[in-house]
Amino acid sequence: MGKLTRRAFLVGSGVAGVGLAAAGGVAGRNYMRDREPALPPLQDADGRLLWRNWSGIEHAYPGQRAAPRGEDELLAVLRDAPGPIRPVGSGHSFTALVPTDGTLLTLDGMSGLVDHDPATSRATVLGGTRLADLGPALAAVGQEMVNLPDINKQSIAGAIATGTHGTGRGIQAVHGSVIAMRIATPTGELIECDHETNADIFHAARVGLGAFGVVTAVTLQNQPLTRVLKRVELRPTEEVFEDWPTLRTRHRNVEFYVLPFTDRSVVITHDVTDLPVRPRGPDTDVEALMGLKQLRDWFEFAPWLRRRLAASELAKLPAEETVDEGWKLLSNERPVRFNEIEYHLPIEAHIPAIREILAAIEKYRKDVFFPMELRVIAADDAWLSPFHGRECGSIAVHAYYKEDHDFFFSIVEPIFRRYEGRPHWGKLHSLKARDFAGLYPRWKDAGEVRRMLDPDGRMLNDYLTGVFLDG
Ligand SMILES: Cc1cc2nc3c(=O)[nH]c(=O)nc-3n(C[C@H](O)[C@H](O)[C@H](O)COP(=O)(O)OP(=O)(O)OC[C@H]3O[C@@H](n4cnc5c(N)ncnc54)[C@H](O)[C@@H]3O)c2cc1C
Numbered sequence: 077m078g079k080l081t082r083r084a085f086l087v088g089s090g091v092a093g094v095g096l097a098a099a100g101g102v103a104g105r106n107y108m109r110d111r112e113p114a115l116p117p118l119q120d121a122d123g124r125l126l127w128r129n130w131s132g133i134e135h136a137y138p139g140q141r142a143a144p145r146g147e148d149e150l151l152a153v154l155r156d157a158p159g160p161i162r163p164v165g166s167g168h169s170f171t172a173l174v175p176t177d178g179t180l181l182t183l184d185g186m187s188g189l190v191d192h193d194p195a196t197s198r199a200t201v202l203g204g205t206r207l208a209d210l211g212p213a214l215a216a217v218g219q220e221m222v223n224l225p226d227i228n229k230q231s232i233a234g235a236i237a238t239g240t241h242g243t244g245r246g247i248q249a250v251h252g253s254v255i256a257m258r259i260a261t262p263t264g265e266l267i268e269c270d271h272e273t274n275a276d277i278f279h280a281a282r283v284g285l286g287a288f289g290v291v292t293a294v295t296l297q298n299q300p301l302t303r304v305l306k307r308v309e310l311r312p313t314e315e316v317f318e319d320w321p322t323l324r325t326r327h328r329n330v331e332f333y334v335l336p337f338t339d340r341s342v343v344i345t346h347d348v349t350d351l352p353v354r355p356r357g358p359d360t361d362v363e364a365l366m367g368l369k370q371l372r373d374w375f376e377f378a379p380w381l382r383r384r385l386a387a388s389e390l391a392k393l394p395a396e397e398t399v400d401e402g403w404k405l406l407s408n409e410r411p412v413r414f415n416e417i418e419y420h421l422p423i424e425a426h427i428p429a430i431r432e433i434l435a436a437i438e439k440y441r442k443d444v445f446f447p448m449e450l451r452v453i454a455a456d457d458a459w460l461s462p463f464h465g466r467e468c469g470s471i472a473v474h475a476y477y478k479e480d481h482d483f484f485f486s487i488v489e490p491i492f493r494r495y496e497g498r499p500h501w502g503k504l505h506s507l508k509a510r511d512f513a514g515l516y517p518r519w520k521d522a523g524e525v526r527r528m529l530d531p532d533g534r535m536l537n538d539y540l541t542g543v544f545l546d547g
Contacts, residue, residue, distance in 0.1 A: 106373045109443075109479060127180060130168045130229075131415050131477055133504075136175035138162075145185040147258075147266060147292055153181060154290065155264040159534035163286045165234020166206060168227070169502035170416055172539035173238070173285055183233065186292060189213045197298045198255065203233035203291045211403035219298040220403050223247045223329070226449075228407035233291040238502035239283045239462050241470070242406060243451030244329040249463055251282050252456045253296045259289040262534045266292075279518070280525035282458040285501055287535050287544065288526055304328070305349040306356075306405045309395040313341045313434075317427050324452050329406070333447035334430065335368065336437055337379055338386035342447070346406060354399040359409050365446070366412075369476070372445035379442055414446060417484040417504045418472035419497030420462040426450065426469025429495045433471065433488055441483045446474035459518035462498040472503070508542050 116135045118126050124137035140157055144150035154161065157179035164174045164182050174180070183204030192199040197219050201210060207221075207228035214220055223242040230240060232250075241249035256270035259281055267289070269278035281288035316323070316332050323330050329346035368386075375382035398405060421429055430450060437444050449472040453463050462468065473488050475481035485506055492499075498515050499505035513519045523544060530536070536544065 111478060113478060124177075127164075127175070128167070129170065129174065130166075131170055131413050133170060133415055133477075134172050134175050136177060136180070138176050138178065138180035140179045142179055142181045143185050144181075144183070147186075147260060150181075150183075150186070150260050150290060150292065151264045151266065153179070154260055154262050157181070159262075159532075160537040160540075161262060161534055162537055163233070163237075163290050165204070165231030165237075166229050168230055168234070169238060170504050171502060172537070173502070174537075175539070176537050178537075181290065183231065183290070183292070187231075189217075190293060192217045192219065194218060197300055198295055199298055200256075200293055200295045201232055202293050203231065205232045206230065207232065207235065207407070214298060215301055215401060215403060218301050220301050220401065221250070221296065222253050222299055223250070224403065224406040225250070226408055227410050228403075232294060232296075234286075236282060236291065236294065237284050237286050239458075239460075239500065240502065241451070241453045241463070242329065243331040243453065243470075245325060245327065245452070246454050247329070248454045248456045249461065251458055251461065252454070252463075253298065254282055254294045255297050256295040257282065257291055258293045259529075260292055261289040261529045263529070263531070267529075270295075276521070276525055277529070279457065279459045280522040281529070283460040283462075283501065285460070285540065285543070287540050288529050289535070302348050302402055303350065303353070303399060304346045304402045304405060305351055306398045306400075307343075307345045307347075307395060308397075309343050310340050310390050310393055311343055313339050316341045316343055317431065320427055320450075331449060331451045333449050334434060335386070335390075335447050336434060336444050337372070337382050337442070338368075338390060339383060340387060340390045346402065349399060351399045354397065356398045356400065356405060361408065362411055368445045368447070372443065376442050379438065413477035414474040415477060415481045415484075415504060416472055416474045417481075417488055417492075418449075418470055418500040419489075419492035419505070420453065420468035420470045420500065421492065421495045421497040423452065423467045423469045425495035425497075426452075426471070429469075429491055429497075430471055432491050433473065436487045436491065437473075437483070440487060443479070444475070444483070446476060448473050459522040460501075460516060462500060464516060464518070468498075470500070472500075509545055512543065 120137040128135045142153045144153055160176045160178040162174050162176040186202045187204035188202055190200040207230050223244050225240050225242050236251040239249050259267045313334055327345040327347055331344050333342040371382055451470045453468045455467050456463050
């Protein structure tokens, strides 16, 4: 969320004293709630090693693991390896895109900047490159990506495969900057594609869920390195809702986090500047989150008190400003694990939908404490992009990894669906093939391209079978 909040938010303010007085009655419940989820066995009965995603919600015991160091080696793996063959980036997706008992394939050995053109700010990078490594590599040649997501741990191919995005006025998701790709197919072919060459493959496989083949390299349309002013400010939520149409046109990048049960939101903006560098300090997001959790732990039984204490403490926090190159400021560390649902809605539905979600959570789920994140993403033309043909407002709802997230499906998702939202491919949802067919105008065409590239369905695990074929 930025570094606005600090432990002083709760401790040393009198809140702790009131909380301790109330704590006795809820201590038992919180003890039960604060237990580490069970870790699956590190090996299965056949000695196959555990793979787990970032949040811990998905795991698998792949029969084979492959880490090719070049395209020839990769093509050999694709021809011979047992299916389902599942590419993995950095395992940061929440959905079961990666789990396989067949072959788990990483491009960790195929990463880095291949080529760049100073005149056009274009660069070609290998599919396994992590965004965190790409930032400094591009900066060294005077370039930066047009935008970045909240974290930079993802591989470039993994980010593109799920429609990973940041936020910004007229700015597309990461795959919007991809102008050409190389894909190794499960039949052992290597295909180059762009808007002119193999255009159908380019449109269908750009946001490809790792189900069309393995992306070995992408050419990105970047921009010259810029310095930005990042501003983090707490404001009354109602004021931010009212101001949102202005905010999202006034700033290059703007997003806000709604803090439930506080009537407050954190607004984060990034704008190009020539002010001198004022580097970011240590991240205090963990303290902020744990402060919100503590407030929930103590005052879940009395939302009015929780709201009043939060509002009075949060009101004391000043706005914060940082100045640096964009790639150093746009992404953050996320040491506190969580699970997440995120949908992309027509932009006009953004505020009506968050109003409904906030009201429903505050009415029915007083245990929720994680902030909800709202961003804007420009339309693009990739067939499976959640932003296909429409500018979107996204809403992301989170749950602490130790706590249940059933309210994603009972409360939040029905609201998203009523507003014709499309789910983020890397985040939790309950949709199947028949639902997607109604949400994506080029769904059938994308399915045909997928079948052409993977006629025997060797890249489909159970989850992807539900997405593409069976649901
Ligand atoms: C803490 C956290 C913060 C996040 N923040 C954001 C955010 O700000 N914005 C946002 O949009 N999303 C966000 N996400 C979601 C994340 O960006 C996506 O799930 C992304 O796909 C993860 O990239 P990865 O490299 O970990 O890919 P993985 O999760 O490992 O894989 C994702 C998909 O990519 C495929 N894939 C991987 N490599 C290849 C390849 N070489 N060729 C073809 N397919 C491949 C996989 O098969 C799979 O289908 C966040 C997730 C977490 C956990």
